Amino acid sequence: MLDNRLHQNSSTPVKVGEVKIGGGSPIVVQSMTNTDTADVARTVQQVKELARAGSELVRITVNSEDAAAAVPRIRDELDKQEISVPLIGDFHFNGHKLLAKYPDCASALGKYRINPGNVGRGKKRDTQFAQMIEFACQYEKPVRIGVNWGSLDQAVLARLLDQNAEMSSPRELAEVMRDAVITSALESAEQAVSLGLAKNQIIISCKMSGVQELISVYQTLASRCDYALHLGLTEAGMGSKGIVASTASLAILLQQGIGDTIRISLTPAPGGDRTQEVIVAQEILQTMGLRSFTPMVIACPGCGRTTSDYFQRLAQDIQSYLRHKMPEWRNRYRGVEEMNVAVMGCVVNGPGESKNANIGISLPGTGESPVAPVYEDGEKTVTLKGDHIAEEFQAIVERYIESHYAETEAS
Secondary structure (H helix, E strand, C coil): CCCHHHHCCCCCCEEECCEEECCCCCCEEEEECCCCCCCHHHHHHHHHHHHHHCCCEEEEECCCHHHHHHHHHHHHHHHHCCCCCCEEEEECCCHHHHHHHCHHHHHHCCEEEECCCCCCCCHHHHHHHHHHHHHHHHCCCCEEEEEEHHHCCHHHHHHHHHHHHCCCCCCCHHHHHHHHHHHHHHHHHHHHHHCCCCHHHEEEEEECCCHHHHHHHHHHHHHHCCCEEEECCCCCEEHHHHHHHHHHHHHHHHHCCCCCEECCCEECCCCCCCCHHHHHHHHHHHHCCCCCCCCEEEECCCCCCCCCCHHHHHHHHHHHHHHHHHHHHCCCECCHHHCEEEEECCCCCHHHHHHHCCEEEECCCCCCCCCEEEEECCEEEEEECCCCHHHHHHHHHHHHHHHHCCECCCC
16 A cells, blocks of 8 residues: 555644544545535435545535524534534635624534635625634634635736736736636635634645646645645536546546545436445545555456356445445454455456455356355355355355454444
C-alpha cells in the first residue's frame, strides 16, 4: 500500500469532529445528501445509509430557515442512533443570515462550506463572507472554501480579465478563468486567516467539470499553497461517464500526491442509490493502494470458455455480501478490509488467480469437469460440486474471516 503521507498537501490536519483531514491522515471519503434537509426523517435515513456505506463526512444543504431549524434535530436523531458522522453545512447566498438566526444549527454542524462566488455580490460580498468566518471562529468550526467553475466570483474574474487585456501577449480566456478559480480560493483563504480563522481550520477546493481543467487547476493550486485540499470533479454526470471521468481526473492527482479528501459527484439514476458515490470513491482509493475499505473481489470478464453466467452471478453475490457485512466486520475483525477474494470462471486463469488471493474459487468453464476447487492462502482446501456451490463458498469465506482476522476489543 502506498504511503498516505505522500498524498497530503497540508502539514497539520484539519479536524472535523473526530475526523482528521490532511497532515499525514488517510484520505477521507465524503458524500452529500439529496433530500430536502427540512425533512428530518428522510435526511436522517439517507445520512445513515451513506455513513453505513463508509462515508466519513456527509454534506447537507442548508438553504432555508426550515433547513437550518432542522439541522440540530437531524444531529440529535443521528446521535440517538449512534451515528457519529460529522455533518457539513452547504451554504450559498444566505448562510450568514441562517447562522445568525439559528445558533443551534451553527453549533450542530461539523464544518461549513462557503462558495466565494455565492456568498454575496458587490460590496456585500466581503461583509457577508466575514460574517460566515466570524461564526466559524465563534463556534470553532473548520471551513471549506469551495470555488466552482460554474459559480465563479465575477469580481475576481473581471479583475483578471482587465489585467490580461493590458498584457502585450494576452493569455487565452480558458487560462485566465482557471487562474481566476485559483485566485478566488487563495484570496478568500487569506481573508479568512486575517479574520482570525487558523490555517489548519481551512480546506480548499477548486472544482471543474472538465477532466483536463481539473487536473491543471489542482496541480497549480497544490504548488501555490499548503492548505488541505478537497478533490472532486463537479457535475461528473451519470453512470459510467461520471465514474470514468471522476476516476480519470482524481487518480492522476492522487498519484501525484495531491488531495486530502474526495467526493464523487455522480448524478444518480431516478430513484437510484445515493451510496454509489461513496462506493466509487472507496474503490478509487482502494484499487490505487491508498486505503482499504472492504474485501476486494477479483473476477474474470468471461469469454467463450464461460458461456454460463454462473460465475458472474456468484461474483456479484459475494461482492454484495462482503460490502453488506463490512459495517459489522469493521468493528470485529482487524484487517478484513484488506482481504482479496477471487471468483474465476474457467481453468485458464482460475487456479492461478485463486491461489494468489486470500481465498478463491475456480468455477468450471464450458466443457470442463463440473467441479470447483477452492484455495485458501495458495493451497487447495476443498473441491465443491453440485447445486449449492454458492452457499458453500460463502460459508467458507465466513469461516476464513473468523479464523484469520483477530477480533478487536470492540467485539
